[in-house]
Amino acid sequence: MDRRNFILASSGYALSALGLPDMDSITRRTTTVSPGAVRVGRGEVAAVRHMVKALGDSASELGGGHARHLAVRYLTQDVAPWLEGRFTEATGRELFAATSQLVHLAGWMAQDEGGTPELRGLAQGYYAHSFRLAAEAGDAELSATALRGLAVQCVDLGYRAEAVQLGEACVEYGRHLDNPRAVAYYEATLANAAAQDGDRHMATKHLATSETAIGRPAAEGGDSWAAHYSPGRWAHESGMILSSGARGCHAHGVVQPPEGRRRAPGEDGGRALARAVSAAAAAVRFRAAAGARFRAGAGGRGRAACALARAAASSSAASGISTWPRR
Structure with missing residues:
Protein backbone atom coordinates (compact mmCIF):
# COMPACT_ATOMS: atom_id res chain seq x y z
CA MET A 1 0.00 0.00 0.00
CA ASP A 2 1.59 3.29 -1.09
CA ARG A 3 1.03 6.69 0.48
CA ARG A 4 -1.69 7.62 -2.00
CA ASN A 5 -3.67 4.45 -1.32
CA PHE A 6 -3.15 4.93 2.41
CA ILE A 7 -4.81 8.32 2.39
CA LEU A 8 -7.76 7.01 0.41
CA ALA A 9 -8.23 4.17 2.86
CA SER A 10 -7.73 6.45 5.86
CA SER A 11 -10.37 8.84 4.58
CA GLY A 12 -12.80 5.95 4.47
CA TYR A 13 -11.99 4.95 8.03
CA ALA A 14 -12.25 8.49 9.28
CA LEU A 15 -15.59 9.19 7.65
CA SER A 16 -17.68 6.05 7.76
CA ALA A 17 -16.09 2.63 7.38
CA LEU A 18 -15.00 2.37 11.01
CA GLY A 19 -18.58 2.96 12.08
CA LEU A 20 -19.73 -0.32 10.55
CA PRO A 21 -18.90 -3.11 13.02
CA ASP A 22 -21.57 -5.79 13.29
CA MET A 23 -22.80 -5.16 16.82
CA ASP A 24 -25.04 -8.27 16.78
CA SER A 25 -22.34 -10.57 15.45
CA ILE A 26 -21.61 -12.39 18.71
CA THR A 27 -25.28 -12.85 19.62
CA ARG A 28 -26.01 -14.23 16.17
CA ARG A 29 -23.06 -16.61 16.27
CA THR A 30 -24.34 -18.22 19.46
CA THR A 31 -27.54 -19.25 17.64
CA THR A 32 -26.13 -20.17 14.21
CA VAL A 33 -23.24 -22.50 14.90
CA SER A 34 -22.09 -25.06 12.34
CA PRO A 35 -22.28 -28.72 13.42
CA GLY A 36 -18.51 -29.20 13.44
CA ALA A 37 -17.69 -26.04 15.41
CA VAL A 38 -15.25 -26.45 18.29
CA ARG A 39 -16.43 -25.69 21.80
CA VAL A 40 -14.79 -22.59 23.24
CA GLY A 41 -14.63 -21.67 26.92
CA ARG A 42 -12.73 -19.55 29.39
CA GLY A 43 -9.61 -21.64 28.87
CA GLU A 44 -9.28 -20.56 25.24
CA VAL A 45 -9.82 -16.93 26.21
CA ALA A 46 -7.11 -17.22 28.87
CA ALA A 47 -4.78 -18.79 26.30
CA VAL A 48 -5.18 -15.84 23.92
CA ARG A 49 -4.52 -13.36 26.70
CA HIS A 50 -1.45 -15.26 27.80
CA MET A 51 -0.07 -15.29 24.27
CA VAL A 52 -0.70 -11.55 23.89
CA LYS A 53 1.39 -10.92 27.00
CA ALA A 54 4.15 -13.33 26.02
CA LEU A 55 4.43 -12.08 22.44
CA GLY A 56 4.13 -8.46 23.55
CA ASP A 57 6.95 -8.86 26.07
CA SER A 58 9.10 -10.50 23.40
CA ALA A 59 8.39 -7.70 20.93
CA SER A 60 9.24 -5.05 23.50
CA GLU A 61 12.57 -6.71 24.19
CA LEU A 62 13.59 -7.73 20.69
CA GLY A 63 11.55 -5.56 18.32
CA GLY A 64 8.25 -5.98 16.52
CA GLY A 65 9.68 -7.85 13.56
CA HIS A 66 11.08 -10.62 15.76
CA ALA A 67 7.77 -12.27 16.67
CA ARG A 68 5.19 -10.93 14.24
CA HIS A 69 5.12 -14.14 12.23
CA LEU A 70 4.43 -16.05 15.46
CA ALA A 71 1.53 -13.77 16.34
CA VAL A 72 0.02 -14.08 12.87
CA ARG A 73 0.44 -17.86 12.82
CA TYR A 74 -1.22 -18.19 16.22
CA LEU A 75 -4.02 -15.90 15.09
CA THR A 76 -4.76 -17.73 11.85
CA GLN A 77 -4.18 -21.33 12.95
CA ASP A 78 -5.43 -21.38 16.54
CA VAL A 79 -7.64 -18.38 17.23
CA ALA A 80 -9.53 -18.17 13.93
CA PRO A 81 -11.33 -21.52 14.45
CA TRP A 82 -12.31 -20.42 17.95
CA LEU A 83 -13.97 -17.29 16.57
CA GLU A 84 -16.19 -19.60 14.50
CA GLY A 85 -16.70 -21.95 17.42
CA ARG A 86 -19.47 -22.72 19.87
CA PHE A 87 -19.59 -20.38 22.87
CA THR A 88 -21.92 -18.46 25.15
CA GLU A 89 -22.45 -14.77 24.51
CA ALA A 90 -20.38 -13.80 27.58
CA THR A 91 -17.49 -16.01 26.50
CA GLY A 92 -17.81 -14.75 22.93
CA ARG A 93 -17.40 -11.16 24.04
CA GLU A 94 -14.31 -12.03 26.08
CA LEU A 95 -12.88 -14.01 23.15
CA PHE A 96 -13.44 -11.17 20.68
CA ALA A 97 -11.88 -8.67 23.10
CA ALA A 98 -8.81 -10.86 23.65
CA THR A 99 -8.49 -11.42 19.89
CA SER A 100 -8.71 -7.66 19.37
CA GLN A 101 -5.66 -7.32 21.60
CA LEU A 102 -3.79 -9.96 19.62
CA VAL A 103 -4.64 -8.31 16.29
CA HIS A 104 -3.65 -4.90 17.64
CA LEU A 105 -0.33 -6.39 18.75
CA ALA A 106 0.24 -7.70 15.23
CA GLY A 107 -0.41 -4.17 13.93
CA TRP A 108 2.01 -2.65 16.40
CA MET A 109 4.62 -5.23 15.44
CA ALA A 110 4.25 -4.39 11.75
CA GLN A 111 4.51 -0.67 12.48
CA ASP A 112 7.52 -1.18 14.73
CA GLU A 113 9.24 -3.38 12.16
CA GLY A 114 9.70 -0.64 9.60
CA GLY A 115 8.26 2.17 7.54
CA THR A 116 7.81 0.48 4.18
CA PRO A 117 4.47 0.91 2.39
CA GLU A 118 3.76 -2.82 2.80
CA LEU A 119 4.29 -2.76 6.56
CA ARG A 120 2.28 0.44 6.93
CA GLY A 121 -0.57 -1.17 5.03
CA LEU A 122 -0.40 -4.29 7.19
CA ALA A 123 -0.47 -2.21 10.38
CA GLN A 124 -3.44 -0.21 9.15
CA GLY A 125 -5.38 -3.36 8.31
CA TYR A 126 -4.63 -4.94 11.68
CA TYR A 127 -5.65 -1.82 13.59
CA ALA A 128 -8.91 -1.56 11.64
CA HIS A 129 -9.72 -5.22 12.27
CA SER A 130 -8.81 -4.84 15.94
CA PHE A 131 -11.30 -1.99 16.16
CA ARG A 132 -14.10 -4.04 14.64
CA LEU A 133 -13.47 -6.97 16.99
CA ALA A 134 -13.36 -4.67 20.02
CA ALA A 135 -16.52 -2.82 18.98
CA GLU A 136 -18.38 -6.08 18.45
CA ALA A 137 -17.20 -7.22 21.88
CA GLY A 138 -18.54 -4.00 23.39
CA ASP A 139 -15.13 -3.05 24.78
CA ALA A 140 -14.84 0.72 24.65
CA GLU A 141 -11.22 0.90 25.80
CA LEU A 142 -9.92 -1.55 23.21
CA SER A 143 -11.98 0.20 20.52
CA ALA A 144 -10.41 3.52 21.46
CA THR A 145 -6.93 1.98 21.56
CA ALA A 146 -7.30 0.63 18.02
CA LEU A 147 -8.52 4.01 16.78
CA ARG A 148 -5.53 5.60 18.48
CA GLY A 149 -3.22 3.31 16.52
CA LEU A 150 -4.78 4.50 13.27
CA ALA A 151 -4.68 8.14 14.35
CA VAL A 152 -1.00 7.99 15.27
CA GLN A 153 -0.23 6.31 11.96
CA CYS A 154 -2.00 9.12 10.10
CA GLU A 172 -15.63 9.52 22.06
CA TYR A 173 -15.18 5.80 22.71
CA GLY A 174 -13.08 6.48 25.80
CA ARG A 175 -15.14 9.35 27.18
CA HIS A 176 -17.02 7.37 29.85
CA LEU A 177 -14.25 5.02 30.95
CA ASP A 178 -13.62 4.85 34.67
CA ASN A 179 -9.88 4.86 34.05
CA PRO A 180 -8.10 8.23 34.27
CA ARG A 181 -4.96 7.02 32.51
CA ALA A 182 -6.95 5.72 29.56
CA VAL A 183 -8.81 9.02 29.29
CA ALA A 184 -5.50 10.92 29.44
CA TYR A 185 -4.04 8.59 26.78
CA TYR A 186 -6.83 9.22 24.29
CA GLU A 187 -7.20 12.95 24.98
CA ALA A 188 -3.46 13.40 24.37
CA THR A 189 -3.87 11.54 21.07
CA LEU A 190 -6.42 14.07 19.88
CA ALA A 191 -4.36 16.97 21.23
CA ASN A 192 -1.38 15.78 19.20
CA ALA A 193 -3.43 15.34 16.03
CA ALA A 194 -4.95 18.81 16.46
CA ALA A 195 -1.54 20.39 17.07
CA GLN A 196 -0.19 18.79 13.91
CA ASP A 197 -3.24 20.07 12.03
CA GLY A 198 -2.61 23.62 13.28
CA ASP A 199 -5.71 23.82 15.51
CA ARG A 200 -4.23 25.41 18.63
CA HIS A 201 -7.58 25.82 20.40
CA MET A 202 -8.48 22.14 20.07
CA ALA A 203 -4.96 21.03 20.98
CA THR A 204 -4.90 23.18 24.14
CA LYS A 205 -8.38 22.07 25.17
CA HIS A 206 -7.68 18.36 24.92
CA LEU A 207 -4.18 18.62 26.39
CA ALA A 208 -5.73 20.33 29.43
CA THR A 209 -8.34 17.57 29.70
CA SER A 210 -5.56 14.99 29.45
CA GLU A 211 -3.63 16.82 32.16
CA THR A 212 -6.62 16.73 34.50
CA ALA A 213 -7.09 13.01 33.92
CA ILE A 214 -3.44 12.04 34.42
CA GLY A 215 -3.44 13.93 37.73
CA ARG A 216 -6.13 11.64 39.15
CA PRO A 217 -5.35 8.41 41.02
CA ALA A 218 -4.76 5.50 38.67
CA ALA A 219 -7.31 2.69 38.55
CA GLU A 220 -6.29 -0.29 40.66
CA GLY A 221 -6.21 -3.85 39.34
CA GLY A 222 -7.46 -4.94 35.95
CA ASP A 223 -5.48 -5.45 32.76
CA SER A 224 -5.90 -2.06 31.11
CA TRP A 225 -3.49 -1.37 28.28
CA ALA A 226 -3.43 2.23 29.43
CA ALA A 227 -1.71 1.19 32.67
CA HIS A 228 1.65 1.90 31.00
CA TYR A 229 0.66 5.53 30.42
CA SER A 230 2.36 7.02 33.46
CA PRO A 231 2.60 10.71 34.38
CA GLY A 232 6.18 10.56 33.10
CA ARG A 233 5.15 9.28 29.70
CA TRP A 234 2.29 11.79 29.60
CA ALA A 235 4.71 14.63 30.32
CA HIS A 236 7.10 13.44 27.62
CA GLU A 237 4.31 13.19 25.04
CA SER A 238 2.97 16.58 26.08
CA GLY A 239 6.44 18.03 25.62
CA MET A 240 6.50 16.68 22.09
CA ILE A 241 3.05 18.13 21.41
CA LEU A 242 4.07 21.50 22.78
CA SER A 243 7.34 21.51 20.87
CA SER A 244 5.41 21.05 17.64
CA GLY A 245 3.22 23.99 18.57
CA ALA A 246 5.71 26.07 20.53
CA ARG A 247 4.73 29.22 18.69
CA GLY A 248 1.21 28.71 20.03
CA CYS A 249 2.52 28.59 23.59
CA HIS A 250 4.60 31.68 22.90
CA ALA A 251 1.58 33.53 21.55
CA HIS A 252 -0.24 32.92 24.84
CA GLY A 253 2.68 34.03 26.97
CA VAL A 254 3.49 30.51 28.20
CA VAL A 255 7.12 30.47 27.07
CA GLN A 256 9.16 33.64 27.02
CA PRO A 257 12.84 34.15 26.16
CA PRO A 258 14.99 35.04 29.18
CA GLU A 259 15.00 38.69 30.17
CA GLY A 260 17.64 40.77 28.43
CA ARG A 261 18.88 37.96 26.23
CA ARG A 262 19.59 38.89 22.66
CA ARG A 263 19.17 36.66 19.66
CA ALA A 264 22.27 35.19 18.14
CA PRO A 265 23.26 36.58 14.73
CA GLY A 266 20.98 35.14 12.07
CA GLU A 267 18.70 33.50 14.65
CA ASP A 268 15.01 33.89 13.93
CA GLY A 269 12.22 34.04 16.51
CA GLY A 270 11.47 30.32 16.29
CA ARG A 271 15.05 29.34 17.07
CA ALA A 272 15.25 31.85 19.89
CA LEU A 273 12.08 30.38 21.34
CA ALA A 274 13.44 26.86 21.00
CA ARG A 275 16.56 27.89 22.92
CA ALA A 276 14.34 29.44 25.59
CA VAL A 277 12.36 26.22 25.91
CA SER A 278 15.56 24.17 26.18
CA ALA A 279 16.96 26.50 28.83
CA ALA A 280 13.76 26.33 30.85
CA ALA A 281 13.67 22.55 30.59
CA ALA A 282 17.26 22.23 31.77
CA ALA A 283 16.56 24.47 34.75
CA VAL A 284 13.62 22.48 36.09
CA ARG A 285 13.94 18.89 37.22
CA PHE A 286 11.14 16.54 36.18
CA ARG A 287 10.47 15.16 39.64
CA ALA A 288 10.05 18.61 41.11
CA ALA A 289 7.65 19.61 38.37
CA ALA A 290 5.67 16.41 38.69
CA GLY A 291 5.51 16.87 42.45
CA ALA A 292 3.71 20.17 42.00
CA ARG A 293 0.59 18.09 41.18
CA PHE A 294 -0.66 20.64 38.73
CA ARG A 295 -1.66 23.13 41.45
CA ALA A 296 -2.43 25.85 38.94
CA GLY A 297 -6.07 26.88 38.72
CA ALA A 298 -8.28 26.27 35.73
CA GLY A 299 -7.02 29.41 34.04
CA GLY A 300 -3.42 28.29 34.39
CA ARG A 301 -3.71 24.71 33.19
CA GLY A 302 -2.09 25.42 29.86
CA ARG A 303 0.88 27.12 31.54
CA ALA A 304 1.23 24.26 34.06
CA ALA A 305 1.17 21.70 31.27
CA CYS A 306 3.80 23.61 29.32
CA ALA A 307 6.08 23.92 32.35
CA LEU A 308 5.85 20.25 33.25
CA ALA A 309 6.20 19.07 29.68
CA ARG A 310 9.22 21.27 29.02
CA ALA A 311 10.91 19.76 32.06
CA ALA A 312 9.97 16.24 31.02
CA ALA A 313 11.23 16.71 27.49
CA SER A 314 14.80 16.73 28.80
CA SER A 315 14.26 14.07 31.45
CA SER A 316 15.68 10.61 30.87
CA ALA A 317 13.02 9.27 33.21
CA ALA A 318 10.35 10.38 30.79
CA SER A 319 12.05 9.49 27.54
CA GLY A 320 13.40 6.00 28.18
CA ILE A 321 10.14 4.12 27.65
CA SER A 322 10.38 1.18 25.28
CA THR A 323 7.63 -1.25 26.27
CA TRP A 324 4.76 -1.92 23.93
CA PRO A 325 2.26 -0.63 23.02
CA ARG A 326 4.24 2.44 21.96
CA ARG A 327 1.45 3.62 19.70
Whole structure:
Protein backbone atom coordinates (compact mmCIF):
# COMPACT_ATOMS: atom_id res chain seq x y z
CA MET A 1 0.00 0.00 0.00
CA ASP A 2 1.59 3.29 -1.09
CA ARG A 3 1.03 6.69 0.48
CA ARG A 4 -1.69 7.62 -2.00
CA ASN A 5 -3.67 4.45 -1.32
CA PHE A 6 -3.15 4.93 2.41
CA ILE A 7 -4.81 8.32 2.39
CA LEU A 8 -7.76 7.01 0.41
CA ALA A 9 -8.23 4.17 2.86
CA SER A 10 -7.73 6.45 5.86
CA SER A 11 -10.37 8.84 4.58
CA GLY A 12 -12.80 5.95 4.47
CA TYR A 13 -11.99 4.95 8.03
CA ALA A 14 -12.25 8.49 9.28
CA LEU A 15 -15.59 9.19 7.65
CA SER A 16 -17.68 6.05 7.76
CA ALA A 17 -16.09 2.63 7.38
CA LEU A 18 -15.00 2.37 11.01
CA GLY A 19 -18.58 2.96 12.08
CA LEU A 20 -19.73 -0.32 10.55
CA PRO A 21 -18.90 -3.11 13.02
CA ASP A 22 -21.57 -5.79 13.29
CA MET A 23 -22.80 -5.16 16.82
CA ASP A 24 -25.04 -8.27 16.78
CA SER A 25 -22.34 -10.57 15.45
CA ILE A 26 -21.61 -12.39 18.71
CA THR A 27 -25.28 -12.85 19.62
CA ARG A 28 -26.01 -14.23 16.17
CA ARG A 29 -23.06 -16.61 16.27
CA THR A 30 -24.34 -18.22 19.46
CA THR A 31 -27.54 -19.25 17.64
CA THR A 32 -26.13 -20.17 14.21
CA VAL A 33 -23.24 -22.50 14.90
CA SER A 34 -22.09 -25.06 12.34
CA PRO A 35 -22.28 -28.72 13.42
CA GLY A 36 -18.51 -29.20 13.44
CA ALA A 37 -17.69 -26.04 15.41
CA VAL A 38 -15.25 -26.45 18.29
CA ARG A 39 -16.43 -25.69 21.80
CA VAL A 40 -14.79 -22.59 23.24
CA GLY A 41 -14.63 -21.67 26.92
CA ARG A 42 -12.73 -19.55 29.39
CA GLY A 43 -9.61 -21.64 28.87
CA GLU A 44 -9.28 -20.56 25.24
CA VAL A 45 -9.82 -16.93 26.21
CA ALA A 46 -7.11 -17.22 28.87
CA ALA A 47 -4.78 -18.79 26.30
CA VAL A 48 -5.18 -15.84 23.92
CA ARG A 49 -4.52 -13.36 26.70
CA HIS A 50 -1.45 -15.26 27.80
CA MET A 51 -0.07 -15.29 24.27
CA VAL A 52 -0.70 -11.55 23.89
CA LYS A 53 1.39 -10.92 27.00
CA ALA A 54 4.15 -13.33 26.02
CA LEU A 55 4.43 -12.08 22.44
CA GLY A 56 4.13 -8.46 23.55
CA ASP A 57 6.95 -8.86 26.07
CA SER A 58 9.10 -10.50 23.40
CA ALA A 59 8.39 -7.70 20.93
CA SER A 60 9.24 -5.05 23.50
CA GLU A 61 12.57 -6.71 24.19
CA LEU A 62 13.59 -7.73 20.69
CA GLY A 63 11.55 -5.56 18.32
CA GLY A 64 8.25 -5.98 16.52
CA GLY A 65 9.68 -7.85 13.56
CA HIS A 66 11.08 -10.62 15.76
CA ALA A 67 7.77 -12.27 16.67
CA ARG A 68 5.19 -10.93 14.24
CA HIS A 69 5.12 -14.14 12.23
CA LEU A 70 4.43 -16.05 15.46
CA ALA A 71 1.53 -13.77 16.34
CA VAL A 72 0.02 -14.08 12.87
CA ARG A 73 0.44 -17.86 12.82
CA TYR A 74 -1.22 -18.19 16.22
CA LEU A 75 -4.02 -15.90 15.09
CA THR A 76 -4.76 -17.73 11.85
CA GLN A 77 -4.18 -21.33 12.95
CA ASP A 78 -5.43 -21.38 16.54
CA VAL A 79 -7.64 -18.38 17.23
CA ALA A 80 -9.53 -18.17 13.93
CA PRO A 81 -11.33 -21.52 14.45
CA TRP A 82 -12.31 -20.42 17.95
CA LEU A 83 -13.97 -17.29 16.57
CA GLU A 84 -16.19 -19.60 14.50
CA GLY A 85 -16.70 -21.95 17.42
CA ARG A 86 -19.47 -22.72 19.87
CA PHE A 87 -19.59 -20.38 22.87
CA THR A 88 -21.92 -18.46 25.15
CA GLU A 89 -22.45 -14.77 24.51
CA ALA A 90 -20.38 -13.80 27.58
CA THR A 91 -17.49 -16.01 26.50
CA GLY A 92 -17.81 -14.75 22.93
CA ARG A 93 -17.40 -11.16 24.04
CA GLU A 94 -14.31 -12.03 26.08
CA LEU A 95 -12.88 -14.01 23.15
CA PHE A 96 -13.44 -11.17 20.68
CA ALA A 97 -11.88 -8.67 23.10
CA ALA A 98 -8.81 -10.86 23.65
CA THR A 99 -8.49 -11.42 19.89
CA SER A 100 -8.71 -7.66 19.37
CA GLN A 101 -5.66 -7.32 21.60
CA LEU A 102 -3.79 -9.96 19.62
CA VAL A 103 -4.64 -8.31 16.29
CA HIS A 104 -3.65 -4.90 17.64
CA LEU A 105 -0.33 -6.39 18.75
CA ALA A 106 0.24 -7.70 15.23
CA GLY A 107 -0.41 -4.17 13.93
CA TRP A 108 2.01 -2.65 16.40
CA MET A 109 4.62 -5.23 15.44
CA ALA A 110 4.25 -4.39 11.75
CA GLN A 111 4.51 -0.67 12.48
CA ASP A 112 7.52 -1.18 14.73
CA GLU A 113 9.24 -3.38 12.16
CA GLY A 114 9.70 -0.64 9.60
CA GLY A 115 8.26 2.17 7.54
CA THR A 116 7.81 0.48 4.18
CA PRO A 117 4.47 0.91 2.39
CA GLU A 118 3.76 -2.82 2.80
CA LEU A 119 4.29 -2.76 6.56
CA ARG A 120 2.28 0.44 6.93
CA GLY A 121 -0.57 -1.17 5.03
CA LEU A 122 -0.40 -4.29 7.19
CA ALA A 123 -0.47 -2.21 10.38
CA GLN A 124 -3.44 -0.21 9.15
CA GLY A 125 -5.38 -3.36 8.31
CA TYR A 126 -4.63 -4.94 11.68
CA TYR A 127 -5.65 -1.82 13.59
CA ALA A 128 -8.91 -1.56 11.64
CA HIS A 129 -9.72 -5.22 12.27
CA SER A 130 -8.81 -4.84 15.94
CA PHE A 131 -11.30 -1.99 16.16
CA ARG A 132 -14.10 -4.04 14.64
CA LEU A 133 -13.47 -6.97 16.99
CA ALA A 134 -13.36 -4.67 20.02
CA ALA A 135 -16.52 -2.82 18.98
CA GLU A 136 -18.38 -6.08 18.45
CA ALA A 137 -17.20 -7.22 21.88
CA GLY A 138 -18.54 -4.00 23.39
CA ASP A 139 -15.13 -3.05 24.78
CA ALA A 140 -14.84 0.72 24.65
CA GLU A 141 -11.22 0.90 25.80
CA LEU A 142 -9.92 -1.55 23.21
CA SER A 143 -11.98 0.20 20.52
CA ALA A 144 -10.41 3.52 21.46
CA THR A 145 -6.93 1.98 21.56
CA ALA A 146 -7.30 0.63 18.02
CA LEU A 147 -8.52 4.01 16.78
CA ARG A 148 -5.53 5.60 18.48
CA GLY A 149 -3.22 3.31 16.52
CA LEU A 150 -4.78 4.50 13.27
CA ALA A 151 -4.68 8.14 14.35
CA VAL A 152 -1.00 7.99 15.27
CA GLN A 153 -0.23 6.31 11.96
CA CYS A 154 -2.00 9.12 10.10
CA VAL A 155 0.01 11.70 12.07
CA ASP A 156 3.24 9.93 11.24
CA LEU A 157 2.41 9.98 7.53
CA GLY A 158 1.19 13.58 7.51
CA TYR A 159 -2.54 12.94 7.02
CA ARG A 160 -3.59 15.48 9.59
CA ALA A 161 -7.32 15.90 8.93
CA GLU A 162 -7.83 12.13 9.03
CA ALA A 163 -5.79 11.95 12.26
CA VAL A 164 -8.08 14.51 13.89
CA GLN A 165 -11.21 12.63 12.85
CA LEU A 166 -9.83 9.36 14.17
CA GLY A 167 -8.66 11.09 17.35
CA GLU A 168 -12.15 12.48 17.92
CA ALA A 169 -13.63 8.99 17.51
CA CYS A 170 -10.99 7.63 19.89
CA VAL A 171 -11.92 10.21 22.55
CA GLU A 172 -15.63 9.52 22.06
CA TYR A 173 -15.18 5.80 22.71
CA GLY A 174 -13.08 6.48 25.80
CA ARG A 175 -15.14 9.35 27.18
CA HIS A 176 -17.02 7.37 29.85
CA LEU A 177 -14.25 5.02 30.95
CA ASP A 178 -13.62 4.85 34.67
CA ASN A 179 -9.88 4.86 34.05
CA PRO A 180 -8.10 8.23 34.27
CA ARG A 181 -4.96 7.02 32.51
CA ALA A 182 -6.95 5.72 29.56
CA VAL A 183 -8.81 9.02 29.29
CA ALA A 184 -5.50 10.92 29.44
CA TYR A 185 -4.04 8.59 26.78
CA TYR A 186 -6.83 9.22 24.29
CA GLU A 187 -7.20 12.95 24.98
CA ALA A 188 -3.46 13.40 24.37
CA THR A 189 -3.87 11.54 21.07
CA LEU A 190 -6.42 14.07 19.88
CA ALA A 191 -4.36 16.97 21.23
CA ASN A 192 -1.38 15.78 19.20
CA ALA A 193 -3.43 15.34 16.03
CA ALA A 194 -4.95 18.81 16.46
CA ALA A 195 -1.54 20.39 17.07
CA GLN A 196 -0.19 18.79 13.91
CA ASP A 197 -3.24 20.07 12.03
CA GLY A 198 -2.61 23.62 13.28
CA ASP A 199 -5.71 23.82 15.51
CA ARG A 200 -4.23 25.41 18.63
CA HIS A 201 -7.58 25.82 20.40
CA MET A 202 -8.48 22.14 20.07
CA ALA A 203 -4.96 21.03 20.98
CA THR A 204 -4.90 23.18 24.14
CA LYS A 205 -8.38 22.07 25.17
CA HIS A 206 -7.68 18.36 24.92
CA LEU A 207 -4.18 18.62 26.39
CA ALA A 208 -5.73 20.33 29.43
CA THR A 209 -8.34 17.57 29.70
CA SER A 210 -5.56 14.99 29.45
CA GLU A 211 -3.63 16.82 32.16
CA THR A 212 -6.62 16.73 34.50
CA ALA A 213 -7.09 13.01 33.92
CA ILE A 214 -3.44 12.04 34.42
CA GLY A 215 -3.44 13.93 37.73
CA ARG A 216 -6.13 11.64 39.15
CA PRO A 217 -5.35 8.41 41.02
CA ALA A 218 -4.76 5.50 38.67
CA ALA A 219 -7.31 2.69 38.55
CA GLU A 220 -6.29 -0.29 40.66
CA GLY A 221 -6.21 -3.85 39.34
CA GLY A 222 -7.46 -4.94 35.95
CA ASP A 223 -5.48 -5.45 32.76
CA SER A 224 -5.90 -2.06 31.11
CA TRP A 225 -3.49 -1.37 28.28
CA ALA A 226 -3.43 2.23 29.43
CA ALA A 227 -1.71 1.19 32.67
CA HIS A 228 1.65 1.90 31.00
CA TYR A 229 0.66 5.53 30.42
CA SER A 230 2.36 7.02 33.46
CA PRO A 231 2.60 10.71 34.38
CA GLY A 232 6.18 10.56 33.10
CA ARG A 233 5.15 9.28 29.70
CA TRP A 234 2.29 11.79 29.60
CA ALA A 235 4.71 14.63 30.32
CA HIS A 236 7.10 13.44 27.62
CA GLU A 237 4.31 13.19 25.04
CA SER A 238 2.97 16.58 26.08
CA GLY A 239 6.44 18.03 25.62
CA MET A 240 6.50 16.68 22.09
CA ILE A 241 3.05 18.13 21.41
CA LEU A 242 4.07 21.50 22.78
CA SER A 243 7.34 21.51 20.87
CA SER A 244 5.41 21.05 17.64
CA GLY A 245 3.22 23.99 18.57
CA ALA A 246 5.71 26.07 20.53
CA ARG A 247 4.73 29.22 18.69
CA GLY A 248 1.21 28.71 20.03
CA CYS A 249 2.52 28.59 23.59
CA HIS A 250 4.60 31.68 22.90
CA ALA A 251 1.58 33.53 21.55
CA HIS A 252 -0.24 32.92 24.84
CA GLY A 253 2.68 34.03 26.97
CA VAL A 254 3.49 30.51 28.20
CA VAL A 255 7.12 30.47 27.07
CA GLN A 256 9.16 33.64 27.02
CA PRO A 257 12.84 34.15 26.16
CA PRO A 258 14.99 35.04 29.18
CA GLU A 259 15.00 38.69 30.17
CA GLY A 260 17.64 40.77 28.43
CA ARG A 261 18.88 37.96 26.23
CA ARG A 262 19.59 38.89 22.66
CA ARG A 263 19.17 36.66 19.66
CA ALA A 264 22.27 35.19 18.14
CA PRO A 265 23.26 36.58 14.73
CA GLY A 266 20.98 35.14 12.07
CA GLU A 267 18.70 33.50 14.65
CA ASP A 268 15.01 33.89 13.93
CA GLY A 269 12.22 34.04 16.51
CA GLY A 270 11.47 30.32 16.29
CA ARG A 271 15.05 29.34 17.07
CA ALA A 272 15.25 31.85 19.89
CA LEU A 273 12.08 30.38 21.34
CA ALA A 274 13.44 26.86 21.00
CA ARG A 275 16.56 27.89 22.92
CA ALA A 276 14.34 29.44 25.59
CA VAL A 277 12.36 26.22 25.91
CA SER A 278 15.56 24.17 26.18
CA ALA A 279 16.96 26.50 28.83
CA ALA A 280 13.76 26.33 30.85
CA ALA A 281 13.67 22.55 30.59
CA ALA A 282 17.26 22.23 31.77
CA ALA A 283 16.56 24.47 34.75
CA VAL A 284 13.62 22.48 36.09
CA ARG A 285 13.94 18.89 37.22
CA PHE A 286 11.14 16.54 36.18
CA ARG A 287 10.47 15.16 39.64
CA ALA A 288 10.05 18.61 41.11
CA ALA A 289 7.65 19.61 38.37
CA ALA A 290 5.67 16.41 38.69
CA GLY A 291 5.51 16.87 42.45
CA ALA A 292 3.71 20.17 42.00
CA ARG A 293 0.59 18.09 41.18
CA PHE A 294 -0.66 20.64 38.73
CA ARG A 295 -1.66 23.13 41.45
CA ALA A 296 -2.43 25.85 38.94
CA GLY A 297 -6.07 26.88 38.72
CA ALA A 298 -8.28 26.27 35.73
CA GLY A 299 -7.02 29.41 34.04
CA GLY A 300 -3.42 28.29 34.39
CA ARG A 301 -3.71 24.71 33.19
CA GLY A 302 -2.09 25.42 29.86
CA ARG A 303 0.88 27.12 31.54
CA ALA A 304 1.23 24.26 34.06
CA ALA A 305 1.17 21.70 31.27
CA CYS A 306 3.80 23.61 29.32
CA ALA A 307 6.08 23.92 32.35
CA LEU A 308 5.85 20.25 33.25
CA ALA A 309 6.20 19.07 29.68
CA ARG A 310 9.22 21.27 29.02
CA ALA A 311 10.91 19.76 32.06
CA ALA A 312 9.97 16.24 31.02
CA ALA A 313 11.23 16.71 27.49
CA SER A 314 14.80 16.73 28.80
CA SER A 315 14.26 14.07 31.45
CA SER A 316 15.68 10.61 30.87
CA ALA A 317 13.02 9.27 33.21
CA ALA A 318 10.35 10.38 30.79
CA SER A 319 12.05 9.49 27.54
CA GLY A 320 13.40 6.00 28.18
CA ILE A 321 10.14 4.12 27.65
CA SER A 322 10.38 1.18 25.28
CA THR A 323 7.63 -1.25 26.27
CA TRP A 324 4.76 -1.92 23.93
CA PRO A 325 2.26 -0.63 23.02
CA ARG A 326 4.24 2.44 21.96
CA ARG A 327 1.45 3.62 19.70
